[in-house]
Amino acid sequence: MARGSRLLAQLVFSLVTVIPVMRCDTSGRTCEPIRVDMCRDIGYNVTGMPNLVGHELQSDADFTLQTFAPLIQYGCSAQLHFFLCSVYVPMCTEKVPAPIGPCKGLCESVRARCFPVLQGFGFPWPAALNCSKFPQENNHQHMCMEGPGEAAGSGGLVPALVGPDSTKTGGPFFGAHLSCYQYGKPNLYVFVNRSGRCAPLCEAHVLWGPEDKRLAEVWLAVWAGLCFLSSLVAVLTFLVDSGRFRYPERPLGPLALCHVFLGAGWGLRAVAGRAAVACTPDPGDPTRSLLAQDGLENANCAVVFLLLYYFGTAASVWWVLVTLSWCLCSGLRWTHDRVQQHSSLFHLAGWGLPAAQTIAVLVLRDVDADELTGKKEDRDS
The missing domain is CATH 1.10.2000.10 (Frizzled cysteine-rich domain)
Known part of the structure; x- marks a missing residue:
């Protein structure tokens, strides 16, 4: 009986002294x-x-x-x-x-x-x-x-x-x-x-997860299709009777044409697939692919870049020209014929400036692939 009481007392003492100590040590x-x-x-x-x-x-x-x-x-x-x-x-x-x-x-x-x-x-x-x-x-x-x-x-x-x-x-x-x-x-x-x-690496998820990339793929494909169709209708409408489109709204024709090619560029990117456009073989290990850093290494990549970069830049320039023509006609009260006299300068700026910038980017090989969308873009953009 005394032996059992002693064991019970030891057990109670252990529960009272040891367990609180352990809880204190592991509190954090x-x-x-x-x-x-x-x-x-x-x-x-x-x-x-x-x-x-x-x-x-x-x-x-x-x-x-x-x-x-x-x-x-x-x-x-x-x-x-x-x-x-x-x-x-x-x-x-x-x-x-x-x-x-x-x-x-x-x-x-x-x-x-x-x-x-x-x-x-x-x-x-x-x-x-x-x-x-x-x-x-x-x-x-x-x-x-x-x-x-x-x-x-x-x-x-x-x-x-x-x-x-x-x-x-x-x-x-x-x-x-x-x-x-x-x-x-x-x-x-x-x-x-x-x-x-x-x-x-081509399939690495550095900044974006696979779900983000799938969402971007669908989102861009849908809007590229809508952009292509609506812009194509606008261009065809312009070509049917271009004479009735006078300044200041006349630059809207080239602007719509730019968006036709932009939609085509995004469509080509969607059809070709991410890997075919944005990735190139690793020079040190051909068994793996890297996110491309040179716009001239991959033919698909170069074509998509030309469509998106050139016509994207041209669309921005033509939008400026649209606002400029509105300013000349509405603000300075220029007539259609007077603005028409400078139309060659409009086209030189609208098509020439984007061409010069695109050529410079390609010569400098200053082109990288975007991880999220898989498109090629100017490294500094």
Whole structure:
């Protein structure tokens, strides 16, 4: 009886003292499902914030993890992926008050293989991944994860480096991504040696999701069709009896013609498809496509650009000419015949200025594909 009373007293004492302590330690951290795509299916599916580097939100951890994507793809260590997830999205369990991160041995193994790679490109080992702050081994006092171990055949060897200039001389895939390190999602970009710029992958969703792109596709196709039909009716009406269209409304004919070709350009873009117009093969890896950066590389791309850019610019100029003719006739009381005397200047401005600007853009190859719509446009527009 005395023995049973003693055990009951110990149990009550534990419930009174231990449980409040655990609640106090975990007051700022609750276990939650892992929402970081990079760290799904790595052996556990629950994490707790703040993580081991102080991030309060999984979105912040995800943003930082994206910057390590080039290093993971480079393959310096088979354990790197797990190690990074264990730091930025540590394991969480209600049975342990603190998050369970990597062991020191795992960190040192990854650092030995990957630090030389970072050094080769002029990057230091991140201070947040200092191995000295992780537990020496997994035990009942300090729990940690030892990792899956290096893959067979890796041998701890670091792949050969070309050096810091490898991104300019056709270096490895990691070097190409490392040059795009300043972007929020560097793993979705590829450094193009010829242009010296970073180009997003053709199917990458950098700024817009797939639903946004589908909506834009349908929206533009519908309005392009309506624009083409209504403008075509206006042009045909103008051609049937062009003599009765006098200034100041006469410039509306060329303006409608511009919109006919604009509608045709958008229609061609919709029929050809996004990939055929906006994408070009990667010079370094023909098996993948990049969002085009050169208007002359892709014939479909060049045709769509000419239709949209030239006639879009011409439509803007002709709209200015419409307002100018209205101003001359209504404000300055010019007659139709007097305005007609300057019609050649109207046509020179309406067709010549857009032509000069379009030629300049093509000569400078200053043309990029838009991620949302897949159309080609002036890079500075």
